[in-house]
Amino acid sequence: MNSDPVEAGRGRGGLADDVCRRIADEIVLGNLAPGSRLDEVSLAARFNVSRTPVREALKQLAIMGLVDTRPNRGSVVAALSVDQLDQMFEAIGELEAACARHAALRMTEADRARMLELHAEGRAAMQVGDIDRYDAANLELHATIIRGCYNPVLIELATSLRHRVSSFRRTQFRNVERMGESFEEHTVIVEAILAHDVITTYREMRSHLLSARSATNRVAPAWAGPNTNGK
Template sequence: MESKQRTSRRSEQMGDLIEERIVTGVYPPGMRLDETELASGLGVSRTPIREALIQLSSVGLVEIRPRRGAIVAEIGPHRLCEMFEVMAELEAMCGRLAARRITEPEQMALAAAHQACEDARDANDPDTYYRLNEQFHHLIYAASHNGFLEEQAAALHRRLRPYRRLQLRVRDRMSTSFAEHAGIVEAILAEDGELAAERLRAHVVVQGQRFADLVASLPMLGDLGRGQAKRVPKP
């Protein structure tokens, strides 16, 4: 029983690590994930790798194809647009509930996260801004005080992570994002649920020129992955 539990924990660890490398572009879309190579590179047996890949396939990050094995999933523009539409609605729901339910300590944490984003914007540091932007959004999910909604929002946010990061590299998007954050914080602290929902929806949904910019940036994700894959350390 103990050995089985250790294997399960190791599979979970490998799944988390592979997922992180997929969503940050280290393993870019279309890349074949060879079990033997992964096991050797990560210093584990093939069993936890195989189990991890099966789990990742269940959430859409990996496709298991006959005779080809595991492939990092590629998302077409139409599917990507659909996912952002759902993400926008989930965030709107979180904002609406957060405006009603946020506690005083959570208000302080949200304000602090917003200030940290401002510092990253002023430093013109998109990678740090992206990390802090994630924290900002997750604080809103938590402030909804709806555990199921928080889980679903966090899961889709994770799935869209590489694409949201790319958006911040579009010219002036970081400054625009911060300005939108300010409006979101204002609405939540004013306990205006409908305004918070409206502003979060507009902040997240990708339409028109923003979608065109995102699609044009997608090749950067593969370039980033190929460059980072050469210098990935073992866990």
């Protein structure tokens, strides 16, 4: 039984999520190259945890497509290409834009109130430069809009793909300027949804996701490709 008070206090699930985020960030930032072996013992020592949360984190990363787990050979960083990342962002852009378009017509008053609350939380986080707080508000804002489409199939597809690119979307906020840009883009989307403007909502949500892809280049040049403009 693990006697580490930090690990015991946080719980295995939360600790595994934290380790998952930290490894994912290193992969996205290019500190862990494709093919790099991810040894459970070394990672446990590095993050000062037991092997259990590391093992759970590697499972999460495998689901996200950032890690390949091979029987009797352990885990390695997946060979995700720039083209594959471009394609995932293109797809999630279309899916989230479709969800937002339906949400502009289907969101309840409670959904709209929650969306405004999260948008305000994003503003507060941006103003103090709190990356983690902004990322949390950003994730929940997008989730609220996705759920607001009230189409279970779209929700499932968008949520699944969203999970796969979540590390890249989070890492963009290491550039503090991107928080301001993201917030302004959210403002246009939120206003369009409140106005039931399905055309603007779709266009701006899609553009927002493509901008998030481009913003990745600022903090992770290794993922920049010919289809991104680095803006």
